[in-house]
């Protein structure tokens with residue numbers, strides 16, 4: 001009898017941590033990745049990784065508060081038990097990475113140093129220079145290499161995952177992949193397939209993501225019947241450097257270390273920014289959000305920068321939208337030591353030293369909060385039951401998803417430095433459950449199943465491939481179609497969303513998808529044919545693009561990264577206390593109605609006609625009841641007062657379950 | 673010939689001093705359809721846009737898929753991922769310098785040489801196709817030298833050892849090595865190994881033969897530097913001797929001729945020759961102490 005094997009698709013933080021943990025548990029693992037795993041997109045992460053630490057703990061911090069910040073930042077759209085479990089694991093994960101040799105920055109006494117990131121008031125973020133993701137990924141890559149030399153892990157690098165193989169009962173029994181060099185298509189029997197394929201930013205053309213972040217693997221799983229959750233929630237990072245091929249991120253850590261965002265009060269003031277006196281600078285985030293200042297949550301920073309440039313006409317440049325991100329008041333030594341890596345990126349690509357001259361930045365698509373729907377098993381204390389095969393499994397038995405390609409941890413908006421944590425956490429946490437599933441999987445090892453199952457799947461993909469190569473010349477150009485798709489998506493489904501624009505965009509995406517069916521290849525060979533690989537990825541972008549646009553169109557509210565001005569709940573306008581009070585009551589009524597109606601996960605499935613259908617599912621908010629996010633709203637104090645009275649007035653049983661009672665009062669609502 | 677200077681050296685704003693940059697420019701690419709085929713030059717013309725780098729040039733060429741002469745050709749194959757010089761994928765020889773294509777800015781390249789941009793694959797690794805090379809050997813060196821921390825396991829065992837700021841600042845640059853291979857391409861001691869599959873050889877047999885070839889030839893500066901990274905880590909130091917022994921085997925540190933080309937081309941400015949110097953001394957000490965039975 002053959003031994004069972006697990007196929008892990010993707011070798012970013014999630015795929016690597018799952019693989020090494022499985023290997024430790026004695027499971028044989030195959031890894032498949034488009035790039036050598038060491039070159040995965042996770043290396044781009046700059047800022048850091050969040051966890052409660054001994055210092056913040058003494059300042060009143062706790063795992064519960066990290067959990068609270070995460071769900072509050074995510075506008076309560078996450079299932080709470082997995083998030084709670086993640087926050088609980090945080091400190092142990094940092095310790096493990098520390099033991100694996102990650103070169104975290106140190107305090108003079110030799111402890112790990114921490115910085116502050118957006119959406120929290122604590123210095124929770126551990127970091128390794130400005131290349132934290134690279135350092136974390138390398139530590140895991142090294143461990144996987146160690147297991148490779150022991151024969152427990154086998155890598156298939158430069159392979160494209162084409163889709164899962166499901167048996168007659170709909171259980172995942174392996175997958176099909178294609179060798180990017182020889183173009184060989186092969187079926188891999190596997191008793192579990194883990195998809196850890198990262199984000200889908202390339203659907204927007206240019207983003208802060210790497211070139212393999214097309215979402216192709218997730219889309220192929222979606223096409224096989226997996227549910228896709230919260231697709232419309234796409235994070236636009238407030239600060240990126242515009243470029244011709246990519247929008248390069250300027251990490252939030254630049255603000256974490258004291259960077260200040262401003263525009264000249266006089267529109268397009270032509271002076272050298274250093275010559276503009278303090279009084280003539282508009283530090284709009286600091287003025288509008290005195291409590292969080294430049295470190296308001298991402299969705300808010302993004303919208304403010306966007307608004308200042310577009311509606312208020314205060315962009316630094318006339319032809320290009322951008323604001324200043326200023327570090328010049330900080331000492332060179334500190335900047336070099338803490339931000340060296342990211343400042344070099346700016347210098348390298350802009351030819352200007354950000355230590356001397358304020359940087360010019362603008363928002364860019366950055367992260368997909370949505371992704372493959374995954375399950376979990378709740379424990380008695382509101383966390384997860386570790387070792388449950390349900391953790392991180394999609395609705396297809398035997399097919400797991402983790403890392404940025406799942407929908408689980410970040411709700412409507414991700415907090416900075418929480419993603420590296422969720423990726424490593426989901427990989428480590430899910431492994432024992434996968435091992436348990438292997439023990440119970442029906443019908444023996446996949447490798448012993450009749451080969452017809454795998455031959456059939458392989459043939460199907462081979463035919464698709466051959467069909468693409470045979471397309472007649474002179475049709476549509478896949479690279480240009482990709483650019484067009486990016487333009488449509490960026491216009492309709494980023495910072496500010498309008499239903500008419502979204503409706504139009506849906507039509508445009510459908511039209512592009514049809515045109516893509518007519519695109520022809522400029523390379524019809526069968527050796528390192530990047531043209532056909534790209535075209536396949538492009539074709540698989542359309543279903544997810546539709547999921548994003550349709551989800552956004554249908555969701556008539558504002559939540560986290562999804563902002564529709566038409567449905568915004570503005571602050572109070574009355575000036576007299578009684579009037580304000582009345583307005584606050586109405587505001588809270590509306591908030592409650594909206595929560596009732598829209599605090600639901602968007603769940604997309606691919607219909608038989610190739611169009612996504614959307615339904616909504618309950619969210620487990622039993623641990624921390626939803627409350628309004630009032631960052632910077634006029635009248636926030638009054639609304640907060642009314643809100644608190646209502647919470648107190650409620651009988652305990654009414655309070656969305658019982659988890660909230662007895663827990664520390666979570667972080668106070670942000671005041672205006 | 674391989675140049676020893678790093679292509680990044682040209683100063684920013686150099687363009688302003690000379691003649692205005694052209695609206696379009698030629699790109700001359702050394703192409704090769706497959707490993708056992710001959711290479712050939714091909715010329716493409718690209719319109720200049722603001723903020724272009726060599727990757728965006730290759731993207732335009734892929735979209736055009738047409739040479740200067742108007743001949744329709746397959747798009748040039750190349751490797752990249754991060755586009756911000758942290759993944760190490762996009763190494764190639766740009767205007768004679770081995771470097772990352774993603775940080776090769778067109779305006780600066782044209783300021784140095786307004787006529788054309790020349791792209792070639794790396795020299796020390798077998799060409800897969802066009803600008804894509806096979807760098808498996810580079811990763812094999814990391815396996816061979818066991819460059820990792822051999823922790824007991826992944827269960828919680830508290831934090832790692834305390835590390836001084838000084839030690840962290842020394843280790844951090846070494847841990848930025850992105851396995852790009854520039855240091856290897858520039859090294860006179862690092863010679864290309866290109867094996868062809870024999871008739872009837874299985875994947876496993878070929879991989880085994882290839883590994884044997886890799887393991888007897890020079891590991892290269894990047895791997896030596898990684899050994900020093902792990903040997904100087906408090907936990908890694910517990911198995912430092914084993915790594916030093918491996919570094920003294922065939923293809924080890926003794927193959928380094930101290931030409932210092934590596935350090936000049938490393939895009940991450942990793943102090944490779946410092947690592948090599950330290951490794952040299954450490955292996956000598958290790959050899960002597962073993963000689964005396966301890």
Ligand SMILES: Cc1cc2nc3c(=O)[nH]c(=O)nc-3n(C[C@H](O)[C@H](O)[C@H](O)COP(=O)(O)OP(=O)(O)OC[C@H]3O[C@@H](n4cnc5c(N)ncnc54)[C@H](O)[C@@H]3O)c2cc1C
Nearest residue numbers: 010011012013014042045047048161198403404417419420
């Ligand atoms: C510029 C930038 C900076 C960031 N900084 C931070 C930060 O400071 N803190 C933080 O917490 N988060 C940060 N993030 C987010 C974080 O980096 C990512 O969410 C995270 O690294 C994703 O890891 P992953 O393991 O899910 O996937 P990835 O690292 O994206 O890896 C995906 C893997 O899947 C493989 N793959 C994909 N498709 C296929 C296919 N079809 N076939 C085979 N293999 C495939 C790829 O080859 C790759 O190995 C940042 C993101 C960006 C873009």
Ligand code: SF4
Nearest residue numbers: 859928929931932934
């Ligand atoms: S110093 Fe050694 S490793 Fe570096 S280039 Fe010279 S011979 Fe190669």
Ligand code: SF4
Nearest residue numbers: 849850852853855938
């Ligand atoms: S040492 Fe430098 S040149 Fe060599 S592989 Fe590492 S990063 Fe590249």
Ligand code: FES
Nearest residue numbers: 753755760762774
């Ligand atoms: S693409 Fe990653 S280093 Fe150039």
